[in-house]
Amino acid sequence: MKKIEVKKVPKITLANGESIPAIGMGTFGNDKYAPKDVSNAVYNAIEIGYRFFDGAAAYGNESDIGNVYAKAIRNSVVKREDLYILSKLWNNMHGKQDVLVALTKTLKDLQLDYLDSYLVHWPFPNYHAPGAGVDDRHPNSRPFFIEEFMETWEQMERLVDMGLVRHIGVSNMTVPKLKEMIPLCRIKPLFNEIEIHPAFQQWDTFEYCQNQDITVIAYSPLGSAERPKRDMESTDTAVMEMPELMQIARNHHVHPALICLKWAVQRGHIPVPFSVRQEEYFSNLASVTEDPLTESEMEIIKAADKNDRLIKAKVFLWPGAENWKNIWDLNGEIDRTGWTK
Numbered sequence: 606m607k608k609i610e611v612k613k614v615p616k617i618t619l620a621n622g623e624s625i626p627a628i629g630m631g632t633f634g635n636d637k638y639a640p641k642d643v644s645n646a647v648y649n650a651i652e653i654g655y656r657f658f659d660g661a662a663a664y665g666n667e668s669d670i671g672n673v674y675a676k677a678i679r680n681s682v683v684k685r686e687d688l689y690i691l692s693k694l695w696n697n698m699h700g701k702q703d704v705l706v707a708l709t710k711t712l713k714d715l716q717l718d719y720l721d722s723y724l725v726h727w728p729f730p731n732y733h734a735p736g737a738g739v740d741d742r743h744p745n746s747r748p749f750f751i752e753e754f755m756e757t758w759e760q761m762e763r764l765v766d767m768g769l770v771r772h773i774g775v776s777n778m779t780v781p782k783l784k785e786m787i788p789l790c791r792i793k794p795l796f797n798e799i800e801i802h803p804a805f806q807q808w809d810t811f812e813y814c815q816n817q818d819i820t821v822i823a824y825s826p827l828g829s830a831e832r833p834k835r836d837m838e839s840t841d842t843a844v845m846e847m848p849e850l851m852q853i854a855r856n857h858h859v860h861p862a863l864i865c866l867k868w869a870v871q872r873g874h875i876p877v878p879f880s881v882r883q884e885e886y887f888s889n890l891a892s893v894t895e896d897p898l899t900e901s902e903m904e905i906i907k908a909a910d911k912n913d914r915l916i917k918a919k920v921f922l923w924p925g926a927e928n929w930k931n932i933w934d935l936n937g938e939i940d941r942t943g944w945t946k
């Protein structure tokens with residue numbers, strides 16, 4: 606098996622001064638890949654040189670992945686302290702009572718006694734079942750309310766106090782929601798994990814987070830061609846086929862996926878690409894250790910932004926909402942369109 610020297614993988618410095626790998630591996634099988642496919646990939650990825658893994662209870666594979674973390678540590682492939690393991694609190698476990706319960710289950714599944722990072726997966730408690738269809742809605746779904754969110758966040762802070770979680774963060778947070786949250790935090794979020802790729806660069810959110818010392822983790826950094834069908838629309842950009850990316854890929858004699866990753870690491874957000882194919886996840890890691898993009902290639906990608914959100918999250922809409930855009934606060938304030946309760 607080809608390996609990458611771990612010390613060659615670029616690092617990114619967090620607000621607390623700690624350095625972690627500037628690229629991770631995603632572990633969401635997109636309702637398509639079975640837990641075993643993903644956990645086999647995670648084990649091999651550790652052998653290859655990955656140290657940062659982006660997981661979540663909602664991905665339904667933490668116990669399989671826990672088995673391979675334990676095996677890798679047992680076999681001295683890696684030491685626990687050299688892994689950066691992230692998981693996320695699922696939407697049905699928000700609130701005063703359930704956060705510790707959820708984390709305890711995740712730690713048990715992952716066979717760990719602490720997590721490196723725990724994120725609130727979505728900023729509202731709107732549950733959907735694995736494999737949900739495009740029109741599936743949970744009747745209790747509702748928009749974001751800061752008081753409700755802070756009840757959950759205070760429990761997240763408690764997990765840090767208890768030594769169960771080293772860092773906490775958020776995911777899918779917009780600037781208006783962060784502006785309400787940040788002044789109320791005892792422990793500020795260290796991360797915001799959001800969709801970013803060359804067709805959806807999210808400069809406003811990225812720069813706001815940078816100014817707030819919040820490191821951005823980029824999900825779907827390759828444009829998530831295998832995302833669940835419920836999130837697809839005919840007008841969506843096929844990121845791997847963007848002409849600018851294809852041209853730069855030809856310049857470097859690599860697949861456009863690898864250009865997305867070089868761009869991410871050079872820009873300063875952490876991409877967490879997913880693949881269960883060894884040749885892909887090997888080259889994903891290798892790509893950021895060699896042959897960087899030029900400044901002018903970085904500018905070409907910047908100019909190619911299409912502001913095209915691919916992960917629309919329609920299944921989280923509340924009764925009365927008009928469409929998926931209501932989730933994302935596009936008018937610069939928290940959007941509760943149609944909410945009457």
Ligand SMILES: NC(=O)c1ccc[n+]([C@@H]2O[C@H](COP(=O)([O-])OP(=O)(O)OC[C@H]3O[C@@H](n4cnc5c(N)ncnc54)[C@H](OP(=O)(O)O)[C@@H]3O)[C@@H](O)[C@H]2O)c1
Pocket residue numbers: 630631632633634635659660726776777798799823824825826827828829830831832860862863877878879880881882884885886888889916
């Ligand atoms: N926080 C959140 O709400 C959230 C939401 C979505 C995702 N995520 C995280 O982000 C991770 C990645 O997102 P994602 O899986 O949606 O999308 P992605 O990483 O943008 O795309 C994954 C797909 O890209 C293809 N691919 C990977 N490496 C490649 C390469 N070197 N060459 C060509 N194709 C390649 C694979 O296709 P094949 O399968 O055909 O090989 C794979 O299924 C997830 O696993 C998860 O950890 C988080």
